[in-house]
Amino acid sequence: MTTPTTRTPTAVDAVADSYVTRIAEINPLAATAMGLSGYDHLMTDLSPAGHEASAEAGRAVLRELDRLEPADDVDRVTLAAMRERIGLELELHEAGEPLATLNNIASPVQELRDIFDVMPTGTVEAWENIAARLNALPGAVEGYITSLRTAAERGNVAAIRQVRETVTQARELAGAESFFTTFVNGPEAGAVLDDSAACSLVRKELEHGATAAREAYDTLAGFLESELAPQAPEQDAVGRDRYALFSRVFLGAEVDLDETYQWGLEELARVVAEQEAVARQIAGPGATVEDAVRVLDTDPTRKLLGTDALKAWMQETSDAAIVALNGTHFDIPDPVLTLECMIAPTQTGGIYYTPPSDDWSRPGRMWWSVPPEVTEFNTWREKTTVFHEGVPGHHLQCGQAVFARDTLNTWRRLACWVSGHGEGWALYAERLMADLGYMDDPGDRLGMLDAQRMRAARVVFDIGVHLGLPAPEQWGGGTWDAEKAWPFLKANVNMAEAFVRFEYNRYLGWPGQAPSYKVGQRLWEQTRDEAKAAAAARGAEFDAKVFHARALNLGSVGLDVLREALA
Structure with a gap:
């Protein structure tokens, strides 16, 4: 990756x-997630007053930005990105959506626990x-x-499933085997907190x-x-209007x-047809995808x-990718050459x-949250995930943004994250590795296509169910609903049922997020193809390495902002 040129910070x-x-003052959990020191002892106010304070901060910064003119192209992207992101956050706030957030993967239920995974633990002060x-x-x-409660009074309650x-x-977090108990009594704490009087007090505070x-x-x-369950609707679908807002939030772009x-x-x-062709390479003429999977x-x-064994293989695979790509396809x-592969302390089934x-x-760390009943893993399924989460996926993307201190302000480097940009890039990276020859083994290629198939199925599932669109006859006809979507998902996601069930509940409770992967990939590929066409029109040769460096040096921005910045 080309090192950004140093520039003088602007107004x-x-x-x-x-x-x-x-943001860090209002939301210390976000500060910890960004890696900003000085806030780890504080807690975020999740009450309506806390949400209003965040919204007012957003309104205030937009007013300040309206008084400024951009000094250069970096400023122009910053202004466009901040207006787009903060504007959407205010739309969500005015609609009351943050008050009602409740789902199986990305709500305060999980965030209040998960933040402890990324807090420093190496000193006595860290444990304080x-x-x-x-x-x-x-x-x-x-x-x-x-x-x-406030959201419920306004009629906004998550579906009963969530x-x-x-x-x-x-x-589980309240029980005797709670994460909180094992965390404060675990080896990380023991390695730091000896028997001194001061540490004894810290241990007492940790136990409390x-x-x-x-x-x-x-x-x-x-x-x-x-209290909440009796008010919760049975229907999972959120409807077209709410879904359209969520889609814009996750993509940073408005799509039809x-x-x-x-x-x-x-x-x-298309992906299924490509899978079937690879399956015949693996299991012989006439073989189905299922036959190839059995082989x-x-x-x-x-x-x-x-x-x-999973952790060791993840580390070995990610390290090898970094070595192979550095200096050839990316600088x-x-x-960013260091990536830690971790088994998550949770057991929900997510990979992040x-x-x-x-x-x-x-x-940067890649985490695998493994359900307790899952004890075997197949490398042909998982290799593409290592590229997705590691290099050239999220680790390269996020690490490059953090590294770009000489060009990007703190908001661009640390605070802005657009799912369609980030997850779209990670899927783009999976396909890029296949194009570069790193998935030529038919088994690994089938695994990559398996992941792409799941992401394509999520587009159908998520939009189909939440908008109540017509379902193909192959999947029962009529209108999509949660009941009809389960066999569809099982047929198109080749994973242990515990993983599939977690994903199923996730899509139903986090509308618009799952399609941002595949739709984001589509928009990334369209942006690259536009750059190729522009180069051809100038009579120049398209340089993918330069394109990728230029794109990643922007940090995470909405996909409409990305396309405009690279035009």
Whole structure:
């Protein structure tokens, strides 16, 4: 990756940097996620007042930006990106959506626990911060309950499916085997907190905090079960108007939802046809995809037993990709050469990436959350995921943005994340690795196509169910609903049922997010093809390495902003 040229910060940068400081003050959990030091002992106010404070900060920064003129192209992108992102956040706020957030993957139910995965743990002070945040968690839960109540009074309650899922999660976090108990008594704490008097006090605060956190989750589970569940609708679909807003939030672009649904059906059929061709390479003439999967799943050279083997293979595969790509297809900055592969302490079935901290003391990490019943893994399925989460996927993308300190302000580097841009790039990266020859093994290629098939199926599932669109006869005809979508998803997602069930609930409870992967990939590819066409019109040769460097040096922005910036 080409090192950005140093530039003098502008008035626009100053406003953006100041806004990040304000975000950190209002939302210390976001500060920790961004890797900003000084906020780890604090807790976010999840009450309606906290949401209003965030909205007012957004209104204030837009007023400041309206008084400024861009000094250069970097400023022009910053202004466009901030107006687009903050404008959508205010639309969501005015619609009351943040108050009602409740689902199985990306709501305060998970975020209040997951933040501890990325907090520093290497010093006594770090554990003092953890203790302070644990002891503040009950107040955050109280504020969250108030927000859910307020949203319910306005008629906005998550579907009963999401309420039930989060009750189960909250009960687990409230139980005797809670993460909070194992965390404060685990080896990381033991390695730092010796028997000195000072550390004894920290341990006491940690124990108190863990108990307080468990009790808070017990309170939350009780509220969800006894008060919110009776108000929760059975219907999972959110309808066209709400969905259109969510889609714009996740993509940073406005797309024709009906056309995108039809494209999803066509893309799914195209990927399936490509899979069938690869299946015949694996299992012989006339073989089906299922036949090829059986051949691959019984191949001992493609099998990993246990999470230790999975973690070691993830690390080896990601390290090899970094070595192979650096200096050839990308110039990767030194700090980005390090990626840690981790088995997540949760067991929900998700696979995700967390970016490095601003000072690089926390490296980028790839996490695999493995359900307890899943003990075997097949490398042919998972290789493409390592490229998605690692290099050239999220780790390269996010690491490059953090590294671009000499060009990008703090908001651009750390605070702005657009799902369609980020997840779209990661899918683009998967296909890029196939195009570069890293997925030539038929098994690995089938795995890549398997992942692409799942993402295409999500476009159909998500838009079809939430908008109530017509379902193809192959999948029952009539109108899409959750019941009809389950066999469709099982047929198109080649994963253990625990993973599929988690994904199914995720799509139903987080509308618009799942399609942002495949639709984002489509928009990335369209942007690249436009750059190719422009180069040809100038009589120049398209340089993919230069295009990728230029695009990633922008940081994460809405896909409409990306296309305009690269035009």
